[in-house]
Amino acid sequence: MIKLNRDGGVPLSTQIADGLTARIQRGQLATGARLPSVRQLAGQLSVSAFTVMSGYDRLVARNIIAARPGAGYYVVGSPTQRAEHGTQTLIMPPSDAIGFALHCLDGTGASVRAGSGFLPEQWLTDVVPAALVTRIAKNRSALLAPSPAQGSHGLRQQLSEHLQADGIAATPGQIITTVGATHALDLVFRTLLQPGDTVVVEDPGYVFYAARARALDLLVEPLARLPDGPDIDALEELLRRGRAKVFVTQTLLHNPTGGSTSPAKCHRLLAIAERYNLAIIEDDVYGDIAGRVRCAWLNWMNCAKSITSRAIQNS
Secondary structure, eight states, X not given: OOOXXXXXXXXXXXXXXXXXXXXXXXXXXXXXXXXXXXXXXXXHHTOOHHHHHHHHHHHHHTTSEXXXXXXXXXXXXXXXXXXXXXXXXXXXXXXXXXXXXXXXXXXXXXXXXXXOOOOOGXXXXXXXXXXXXXXXXXXXXXXXSOOOTTOOHHHHHXXXXXXXXXXXXXXXXXXXXXXXXHHHHHHHHHHHOOTTOEEEEEESOOHHHHHHHHHTTOEEEEEEEETTEEOHHHHHHHHXXXXXXXXXXXXXXXXXXXXXXXXXXXXXXXXXXXXXTOEEEXXXXXXXXXXXXXXXXXXXXXXXXXXXXXXXXXX
């Protein structure tokens, strides 16, 4: 049985993941062994099912256990055990969006955690001198004051000026800063929709759009993503049948296709949204760099064409 310390400050899900890892490394849980179901372990440890699920997801991301649809969770083995036996196990894909995120953030298998957004720890050594921290603390700097719920006013002022330069008249009072696009999406969903409402997401598209919607008991309607943007005809048909209230899209450098929505389709999309009272959520995470990326791509293509042309002439 895993022993949990409820007063130590370590999240219970982390303790569950670490406790199961230790048991597997000691051989108390053999490779192929079936773990208790989420509800069973939650009942044994007197924690919520969400806490157990979070712990299991961590182990799935580390490739220590694997989820088998309809059958539960099974031990794959620890990296140490696989190395001792000279065997290699294929990394199984995470079973859901949370497992996918933890898999991307997990640093056990690579020196740089792809997609994490965090700098390597060794880069941060002595970045901020201790003397500077002490001086800030003594002077009771505004840096130590709590920030408003909508984010720092100074930051929102800068964002407002940046948006106005692009023709978007947003005042600091109309801006809320969030911890990433998924956090923002969650707030917008909760504001605009009720459980049972329908959200249209692009297919293929960013995995967390649908995952966040389903977590809030919203219905998800996939919409084909074409080379020049979403399938507008299919979207209009959905709206005619009254089956959507919100559409989530990436117009620039779409994830995962890399394409951008054409100006003509953007115009049609806005016209349809006005006609059917459709709310559009645009994830413009790459908007500031899209132009530079396109210029770099065009320069690369021109360079490649020039090299190819010279090679043909010299052949």
